[in-house]
Amino acid sequence: MKNKTLILWVALATLCSGVHAESDIFKKWRKKKNKNKTEQTDSIKPKDKFDKAIDKATPYEGTIKTWITPKNELLFEIHKDNLDKLYLLANRVSSISESSNFTAGEMIGDPFMFRLSADTANVYMHTVQSFERVRSGDPIESSFKKNFSDPIMKTFKIKASRKDTLLIDMTSFFVSNEKCITPLQQSVRTRATKPASFDSSASMLLGVKGFEKNVEITSRLNYNSESGAYTVNMRRSIVELPKEPMKMRLQDNRVGFFSTFYYYYTSDKDKIPTKEFVHRWRVEPKEEDLEKYFNGELVEPKKQIVFYVDSAFPTKWRKAVKDGIEDWNKAFEAAGFKNVVVAKDYPTDDPTFDPDDIRYNCVRYMTNNVANAAGPSYIDPRSGEILVGEVMWYHNVISLVHNWRFAQTGAVDPRVRKLVFDDDVMSESLRYVASHEIGHTLGLEHNMGASYAFPVDSLRSPSFTQKYGTTPSIMDYARNNYVAQPGDLEKGVRMVPPLIGVYDKYAINWGYRVFKDTPTPESEYKYLNAMIEEKKDDPMYQFGAQQLFLTEDPTDQTEDLGNDHIKASNYGIKNLQYIIANVEEWLKKENTTYNDIHEMYMACVSQYMRYLTHVMPYLGGVEFTDLVQDGSQKYDTRYITKDKQKKAMVWLVDQALNCRKWLLPESIMRINGMESSAFDNFQYSIVGKILSPATMGMIYEGERSGQENIYTLDSYFNDVYQVIFANTINGKSLTQEDMNLQNAAVAALMKYSNLDPSMNKGLGGGAPGGLADPEAAWKDMVAKVTEQSNQFCNVTSCKHEHLNAETSYARHNMTPAKLSAGVGRPVITNTLKKVQNLYKSRLGSGDARTRAFYDYQVTIINMLYKK
Structure with a gap:
């Protein structure tokens, strides 16, 4: 005891x-060992x-x-x-x-x-x-x-x-x-x-x-x-760990740093508050340089951040990787430091060097088939001080950046119309990869809202793109300039992201600036807040936290460019049409299979799917803002206006009806054996988004918010009816795409009317390939695009410690509003009746297949009412 x-x-x-x-x-x-100790006179003591x-x-x-x-x-x-x-x-x-x-x-x-x-x-x-x-x-x-x-x-x-x-x-x-x-x-x-x-x-x-x-x-x-x-x-x-932890810097939602929070117990508050601190390196001026630093001179830090580049990197890419590392020195200059980040090769003359030794920050070359790169860092949990950072560079990331560059700029840049890029072209892309991942090791999160700051047409301006690239932040998932059109490259338009964006310099300044006479994290707040206030009205300096799996904010997306997704996507689609029409000619090689051509074609299909998913979030979408009490009249949650939502709906339906004509030409069907129905699920995917419970719930929530120029549920369904069933309303014969689209809409309306509760187990009038649920088709498309995006830079360490960044927005509740059954089902049923009456009025019109379609739809709706 x-x-x-x-x-x-x-x-x-x-x-x-x-x-x-x-x-x-x-x-x-000592007492226990000395208790029975006896004097020893021998000159040699026995081993204990x-x-x-x-x-x-x-x-x-x-x-x-x-x-x-x-x-x-x-x-x-x-x-x-x-x-x-x-x-x-x-x-x-x-x-x-x-x-x-x-x-x-x-x-x-x-x-x-x-x-x-x-x-x-x-x-x-x-x-x-x-x-x-x-x-x-x-x-x-x-x-x-x-x-x-x-x-x-x-x-x-x-x-x-x-x-x-x-x-x-x-x-x-x-x-x-x-x-x-x-x-x-x-x-x-x-x-x-x-x-x-x-x-x-x-x-x-x-x-x-x-x-x-x-x-x-x-x-x-x-x-x-x-x-x-x-x-x-x-x-x-x-x-x-250091005996004295580094002074922490308190986190602010308006700047994107990885962070850790804790509960702070004190009798001074009427609750248990939380405190949150950012992850950053201990970058400090030398004692002898403090006066220079506070007078605005650039000084070197007490300790540099050195990254060692794996000797396994091919020589042809080594300079690009090292340049991407040291690009961040420009950002640190904004914080008053020079020569903070240093890139070195693995030393060959130091027998003590070991890349697995945790003292060394390494860019590791990992030879396997993973198409990925990642930049985790590891911290002192007491303060957020980054103790080690590393970049994991998987071999097959080369295919990822190759396929992005081909599908996004192949129509504009003849240099990328090949299966193996010239070293200078590949080095441009690899420098971006290195710099992006080093940004993570410095504590920076993804800023997915950055690219929305740029007007779309500015991305066709030589002077603008040479200064800013494709996004204000390299921490965005803004890849290459798919907005640029043939002829723009020759005029000087930049095809790739910036080396370091204006937001990145601002964020490093905010995270690493040392302030005089600020002994506590709280005493820094007025200076840090002033830095944010100075830039709060400039969209280039806004931070947009990452959304995954459920994208509600269309202004804060991955893989997108510009502040008008429809306009940007139209430019991108025009380029894809040109690439697909020429891909066989560009990549032909006598007496070889078509496998490589098929791979590049599928890269184009994936890029097209991204364009669709960039526009989908406008339906029932919201724009989130991280507010502080500064007297502004902004909304924390601003619902997307009716005109933007309708424009998105019309555009998506037009894509659903017309994409196959150029996306799957006969020449492609000939060489890869794809069936003509390969993209029929696009119609089901788009209806799945338009009529998903999540979208309908957010529409009604917007109606009840009291905000101006917002859809009401009734006006939304009226537009759904007018847009999806337009060709039937106008008395046209229907294509297979029309039939797929309308069939999916009828099935969704039948299901969500709940007139037959058993239909909630699955929809009538199944889609091609056995996919019976339009909502499932939409989610499947989004999942595929998300998976493609997250192949790049997807590691557990790129997260808030306390939040699963892979399933949450980290700043907002991403669960969509639920539509009240008492409100929603009558509106849905009323729309279904309008469709039934429309079909009845069109019985006997159109070609034979269209007439059969109308007859079938009337039959299954009648059967629903009889149950």
Whole structure:
């Protein structure tokens, strides 16, 4: 009982101190060891338990001293000063036998913070929580500490001790399937866990490296799975955190930085407030340069941010990657610093260099078939200080940027009408990839609203595009200039994004500017807010947080250009028509298959789908604004006006009816064997969006908002009727596309009228290919486009720590409003009756197939009313 009380006291005392107090437990060890000690007169002392444990073992000095014994056991020496420190443990794949789930170089999970405590029998590893914090000196502090202690995640039996030193065996922790650091956790790409059993016989410790502030441990872990053996070498890094955390910078929704929040307990507030701080590097002026810095001179930082470029990069791309890294120095100049970011090759003359050593920031070349690149960074959880950043450059990202460039600029730029780009052309795109990912490692989120700041026709201006590129922010997903038309390149129009955009310089200034006489994060607020206020009316400096899976704000999208999506898409479609008409001629190669031509054709189809999904969000759409109390009369949620929504509806229906004529010409059908119905689901997809419950719910919510020039539910359905059924209203014979479109609309109206509740299990009048639900067709299209977009830069570390950025907008509730059944079903049923009466009036008109279609639709609607 006495021993348990002592353990609890040690744990609580360590937690409550904030800085871990030195434990008296070492005195107890000394007393225990000296209790029965006798005078020794022999000149040679016999080996004690400690000496025996490390006999013939190899020592490694570091923030924690380690030993490797002749039996390949890993021992840690724990000194009393180790109990005063906080550590971060990171878990990285060093090499792997097959890369379906992971690639060598990837970090698995987020590094976690831990500390050590001890009693006379054991050393304990505690996870350290930073999600709940208390104001220092507050009367409630003692109670807080009793309720938020650090739990013990692992216990290690003391193998031997000597004075102030404890020896523990860490072999099983690092050479086993230890739950908290297992490589069988979810994959960052597939979200799938690889089922396997741990094979201890083939697993072993491979080595240790010790440094002043970190320890690097490498283990081989072997598994047996259904598909065979699975071997992975893991690098575990233990990093000593700074005793004094960096001063945090409080997050602001109006500037896009990754951030972490915590609950702040204080008796000064009538609630438990939250505080949120951004992720950023410790970029500070040297002491001798402070006066220069505050006088506006550019100064070098105390410590540069150095990125090492993998020696595996082909020479032809190396300069582009290094340029993309150092492009960010222009942004740091806005914050008063020069030469902050440095790009270097992997050193060949430094035997201590190791890219898996967590001290090094690396751009890693990962040779597998993944078409991706990503830029995670890892922080001190107490302050948001970025401790390490890295870029994961997967080999097949080359195909991604090639296909984007071909489909987006092939009509304008003859240099990209080939299967292998010239090095200078590819280097332009790869420089963008490198720079975008480095931006993430500096703490910047995606700014998906940036490109909406530019008027569409400005993207055809040589002077404008040479100055600004295609977007104000390289952190946007604005790719290449698909608005530019044939002849624009020769006039000087830029085809690619900027090196660093005006927003990026502004954001780095906001995140990294050092302010004089601001000892607390709160004291910086007036300066930071003034920077935002100065630019608040300029759309180039607005931030738009990322939306995924459910896009409600059309002004804040991925892969788009300009502030008029219909106009921009029309330019893009005109280019696609030219590319598809010429793709066979451009890429022909005698006596080879058509596979490459088909791939480039499908890249064009994917690009067209993006254009459709750029316009879809206008239907039932809203524009979000992150408001502060500044006296403005802006809306937090501004519903898209009626005229814009109707224009989008007309455009989408026109695309649904007419796209096949140019998207699938006979020449393409001839060489790739595609069926003429390949894109019939486009009609179902578009109706699925127009008549989805989400859209109808948002229309009604807009009606009830009281905002001006907004659709009412009745006027929306009247336009749906007029637009979708226009060719029947006008007495024209119907094409197959007309029939698909109207069939999908009738099926949706029947379902949502709820006249036959059983239809909610599926729609009557199924779509081609067995796809019975127009809403499902719409969601399938959006999912495919989203998946294509998220192949680029999609990693768990590019997130808020507390929010799943892959399923939430991070700033707004993305759940659409629900339409009241009492309001919606009568309006839907009334529209269905109008359609029924229209069909009845057209019975016997049109060609034979059109007459049969009308007869069929009248029949199934009549059957519905009879149920």
